[in-house]
Amino acid sequence: MNDLARSPNQETFVLNLGPQHPATHGVLRVKLTMDGEYIVDAEPVLGYVHRMHEKMGENRTWVQFMPNTARLDYLGALSYNHGYVKVVEQAMGLEVPERAEYLRVITVELNRIASHLLWFGAFVLDLGGFTPLLYAFDDREHILDLLESVTGSRLTFCYYRFGGLCNDVDDDFLTGTRAFIKRLRKRLPDYHNLVTKNIILINRLKDVGVLSAEMCRKYGATGPVLRGSGVDYDVRKNEPYSVYPELDFEVPVYSEGDSMARYMVRMDEIDQCLRIVEQALDKLPEGPVMAEKVPKILKPAAGDYYGAVEAARGTFGIRIVSDGTNIPYRMKLRSPTFSNLSLYGEASRGLLLPDALALMGSLDLVIPEIDR
Amino acid sequence: MTLTEPWRVLAFLVGIIAFVALNAAYLVWLERKVAGHIQGRIGPKEVGPFGLLQPLADGIKLMSKQLLVPKGVDPLLFKVAPLLVLVPAVMSFVTIPFGENLVARNIDIGLLMIFAFASVNVMGLLLGGWGSNNKYAVISAARAVSQNVAYEIPMLITVVTMIMLTSTMNLNEMVIQQGGGILNWHFFANPLMPFAFLIFFVCALAETNRAPFDLGEAESELIAGFHTEYSGMGFGVFFMGEYANIIIGCSLAVILFLGGWQSPFEFLSDQGLWGVFWFLAKVYFLIFCVMWIRWTYPRTTLWGLLNLSWKILIPISLLILLLTGAMIKVWPLITGAS
Amino acid sequence: MSGYFKELFGGTKSLFVGLGITFKYMIKPVVTVQYPHETLVMPPRFRGHIELVGDEETGAPKCVVCGMCQKACPTNCITLTGEKPEGGKKKVLTGYILNFTTCSLCGLCVESCKFDAITFSRDYNLAGPRKDAYIFDLKKRLEEKSG
Numbered sequence: 001m002n003d004l005a006r007s008p009n010q011e012t013f014v015l016n017l018g019p020q021h022p023a024t025h026g027v028l029r030v031k032l033t034m035d036g037e038y039i040v041d042a043e044p045v046l047g048y049v050h051r052m053h054e055k056m057g058e059n060r061t062w063v064q065f066m067p068n069t070a071r072l073d074y075l076g077a078l079s080y081n082h083g084y085v086k087v088v089e090q091a092m093g094l095e096v097p098e099r100a101e102y103l104r105v106i107t108v109e110l111n112r113i114a115s116h117l118l119w120f121g122a123f124v125l126d127l128g129g130f131t132p133l134l135y136a137f138d139d140r141e142h143i144l145d146l147l148e149s150v151t152g153s154r155l156t157f158c159y160y161r162f163g164g165l166c167n168d169v170d171d172d173f174l175t176g177t178r179a180f181i182k183r184l185r186k187r188l189p190d191y192h193n194l195v196t197k198n199i200i201l202i203n204r205l206k207d208v209g210v211l212s213a214e215m216c217r218k219y220g221a222t223g224p225v226l227r228g229s230g231v232d233y234d235v236r237k238n239e240p241y242s243v244y245p246e247l248d249f250e251v252p253v254y255s256e257g258d259s260m261a262r263y264m265v266r267m268d269e270i271d272q273c274l275r276i277v278e279q280a281l282d283k284l285p286e287g288p289v290m291a292e293k294v295p296k297i298l299k300p301a302a303g304d305y306y307g308a309v310e311a312a313r314g315t316f317g318i319r320i321v322s323d324g325t326n327i328p329y330r331m332k333l334r335s336p337t338f339s340n341l342s343l344y345g346e347a348s349r350g351l352l353l354p355d356a357l358a359l360m361g362s363l364d365l366v367i368p369e370i371d372r
Numbered sequence: 373m374t375l376t377e378p379w380r381v382l383a384f385l386v387g388i389i390a391f392v393a394l395n396a397a398y399l400v401w402l403e404r405k406v407a408g409h410i411q412g413r414i415g416p417k418e419v420g421p422f423g424l425l426q427p428l429a430d431g432i433k434l435m436s437k438q439l440l441v442p443k444g445v446d447p448l449l450f451k452v453a454p455l456l457v458l459v460p461a462v463m464s465f466v467t468i469p470f471g472e473n474l475v476a477r478n479i480d481i482g483l484l485m486i487f488a489f490a491s492v493n494v495m496g497l498l499l500g501g502w503g504s505n506n507k508y509a510v511i512s513a514a515r516a517v518s519q520n521v522a523y524e525i526p527m528l529i530t531v532v533t534m535i536m537l538t539s540t541m542n543l544n545e546m547v548i549q550q551g552g553g554i555l556n557w558h559f560f561a562n563p564l565m566p567f568a569f570l571i572f573f574v575c576a577l578a579e580t581n582r583a584p585f586d587l588g589e590a591e592s593e594l595i596a597g598f599h600t601e602y603s604g605m606g607f608g609v610f611f612m613g614e615y616a617n618i619i620i621g622c623s624l625a626v627i628l629f630l631g632g633w634q635s636p637f638e639f640l641s642d643q644g645l646w647g648v649f650w651f652l653a654k655v656y657f658l659i660f661c662v663m664w665i666r667w668t669y670p671r672t673t674l675w676g677l678l679n680l681s682w683k684i685l686i687p688i689s690l691l692i693l694l695l696t697g698a699m700i701k702v703w704p705l706i707t708g709a710s
Numbered sequence: 711m712s713g714y715f716k717e718l719f720g721g722t723k724s725l726f727v728g729l730g731i732t733f734k735y736m737i738k739p740v741v742t743v744q745y746p747h748e749t750l751v752m753p754p755r756f757r758g759h760i761e762l763v764g765d766e767e768t769g770a771p772k773c774v775v776c777g778m779c780q781k782a783c784p785t786n787c788i789t790l791t792g793e794k795p796e797g798g799k800k801k802v803l804t805g806y807i808l809n810f811t812t813c814s815l816c817g818l819c820v821e822s823c824k825f826d827a828i829t830f831s832r833d834y835n836l837a838g839p840r841k842d843a844y845i846f847d848l849k850k851r852l853e854e855k856s857g
Contacts, residue, residue, distance in 0.1 A: 015507050021595070022591055022592045022595065023592045023593060036514075037511060063782070063818065064783075065784075066818075067784060067814050067818075124670055125592060126592045128583060128586070128592060128669075128670045128671025129668075129669060130407070130667060131407075131410055131411050131667050131732060131735075134411035135411070135412070135735070138412060148752075148756065152753070152755040152817065152830070153756075156814070156816075158816050166817075167755070190734075193727050193728065194728050194731045195670075195728075197724045197727070198725070198728050199717070200669055200676065200725075201670050203676050203679075204672070204673060352674075353511070353593055354590070354671075354674075357592065408740075410732045410733075410735060410736045411735070412738065412740050413741075413742050414740050417744075664732065664736075665729070668728050668732040669728060683714075
């Protein structure tokens with residue numbers, strides 16, 4: 001932090017970054033107190049797309065809330081569907097067939113790749129490079145085509161049901177997924193040569209926006225933001241769910257804590273996701289995709305339940321309280337980017353405007369998920 | 373064919389303005405096509421064959437739009453700023469030799485004049501940003517000025533090297549010295565020249581506010597920088613100025629290093645219109661490179677540009693200046709020539 | 711000092727490698743679909759807005775007006791009415807209105823239907839100037855389609 005930014009006598013001005021600004025990727029507003037191009041203080045202002053999802057949950061049946069979970073984070077919708085069905089299944093004591101679990105993992109990981117690819121493009125766009133965005137979209141389009149062919153939708157998939165999946169996949173999907181893995185593995189080196197190794201990008205990201213593990217813990221940051229600060233925490237490994245324990249994958253951790261570390265965590269995660277999908281395809285068992293005894297009207301026993309999954313942006317936790325009726329009593333959604341964003345005020349202090357925007361990009365914000 | 377004085381001025385004005393306007397329009401089209409194909413798209417294709425009428429449609433749209441002057445701006449500065457970007461760029465064309473005899477004014481200090489006019493360009497950006505009453509525009513104006521400090525020094529050192537090498541500031545004379553095939557171009561004058569060319573080219577990118585040095589209009593940080601508040605033709609004139617500056621920058625690079633209107637091989641003619649052809653071919657090739665670079669790299673920051681300038685470009689350009697000077701003086705002594 | 715040169719050469723090399731990649735992609739064929747001129751066919755499972763399914767022989771809607779879809783809908787965008795014709799046993803559909811402006815395309819209605827009376831349309835070219843263009847009268851649409 002430079003001395004000017006610290007001096008209280010210096011004349012400062014307030015810059016409204018958003019709600020309409022190209023770098024916030026949505027309707028986030030950040031009130032920046034600036035000293036020249038240095039940021040003295042940053043205050044995120046939320047709520048521009050608040051849709052009361054939690055309140056909506058208290059007025060709908062358990063099944064009817066399902067589409068809402070896909071609308072929190074529209075880029076990684078399946079993780080959120082997964083979190084919700086998982087916690088309700090836990091409450092109902094439902095057994096999910098193994099094939100359904102494997103297919104859940106395959107589709108969730110494909111969705112995670114799609115989300116990371118979009119982030120990759122949008123992040124480089126924040127840094128001023130336009131072309132990688134279009135390349136990443138090209139690859140992401142293949143994933144969306146695959147997922148659309150099984151789920152019927154390109155963003156708000158709504159594919160999982162309590163006790164399984166709404167329908168089985170066909171052979172086209174399986175061969176298509178294998179072809180896609182091959183294709184992306186061929187294209188990833190191009191991305192690394194074009195972007196990761198680019199000296200301009202390295203100079204912009206190295207040692208910029210350093211988040212300590214301490215700060216991440218303080219604000220409850222999770223996901224790639226936390227792993228970029230050297231903390232090895234991934235719900236898939238630490239509190240295993242679904243069939244993740246049977247699959248062999250690594251959790252990329254970088255200890256630098258700068259924007260480059262968060263970038264590398266996500267790029268390495270794409271590799272790991274490909275590994276997971278490949279193994280899950282190999283191990284995919286035959287069988288039904290829906291549990292047999294699922295009641296028509298769900299009425300989980302009264303109680304308090306919590307479940308968490310690793311979404312593309314961090315830990316998505318969902319706490320449900322049931323009073324034994326077919327309508328939830330309370331629905332609490334813990335969205336990862338809300339916590340990830342809350343450290344922005346402290347972390348961006350003393351940075352230059354372009355570096356602060358690089359930091360914001362590296363947090364991978366999805367605004368509707370923050371506001372809920 | 374010689375024209376009398378007032379006619380000559382008129383011919384120059386009409387010719388240059390038509391050239392700049394046409395180029396600005398069609399370079400936008402070209403840029404969109406290049407960007408499109410780099411990104412696996414087609415680019416404009418709906419208006420006319422291959423989208424060739426797109427610039428016309430864009431131009432009509434821009435001209436028919438109201439020129440908004442927002443509340444609180446300085447109306448005079450706000451309106452003058454776009455002209456301050458365009459007019460110096462047009463003036464710089466005065467000394468550019470398009471062919472052996474096709475130059476509006478063959479001035480002995482042509483090179484100096486171009487740099488004098490080029491420095492006015494920054495004034496336009498500064499005033500436009502300052503007068504806009506917009507915080508993003510003010511930040512952008514401040515950036516444009518500090519950026520200017522960063523790239524002008526290495527650029528001028530390189531140009532001084534070239535003046536030492538050619539011992540003239542007359543652009544046409546410089547081109548004539550490079551006659552007789554590709555190996556006589558200054559690009560190959562000595563082993564250091566390719567590096568000098570690279571430095572000049574990088575500085576020209578910064579001078580024209582092109583990516584990766586488009587700090588002034590960094591759209592993901594400052595919306596559109598100094599022209600955030602401009603609408604209609606106010607924006608259009610800024611845009612024309614930007615493209616005119618690109619043409620000037622690339623023309624200078626061609627004249628200084630790549631033999632101007634000289635043909636690359638002796639058996640190919642460079643008389644009359646052939647000279648114009650060779651000149652434009654080289655200029656457009658460099659412009660293509662400028663676009664190619666823009667759609668490949670992310671943007672640097674101001675610190676990045678300053679680091680590049682002070683740690684890399686200035687030391688190396690000084691070294692080139694020194695070595696070239698030594699070569700000019702020492703080489704004849706060693707070889708025993710007069 | 712050696713670090714300086716290493717970074718200088720490595721950095722310059724990385725820039726040229728980047729240019730090479732964009733050039734490689736520039737000479738590759740384009741990947742976009744020229745939308746209004748070419749359109750893609752949606753996969754069979756595509757979830758568009760819903761349509762009534764007609765009986766194969768009579769063309770009359772298969773719907774028995776049980777109202778399950780109405781109940782399943784999270785956003786109450788389905789309104790259906792039916793009446794018992796004189797002498798008939800079953801209810802007959804008289805109106806099926808889908809308010810597509812609030813539909814979230816979740817597909818719960820189709821899943822809840824036990825009579826396969828509604829299905830997803832594969833139409834995605836939906837654009838219109840007015841809101842009321844999206845209050846679909848599905849019964850009328852079915853009649854127009856079959857007759």
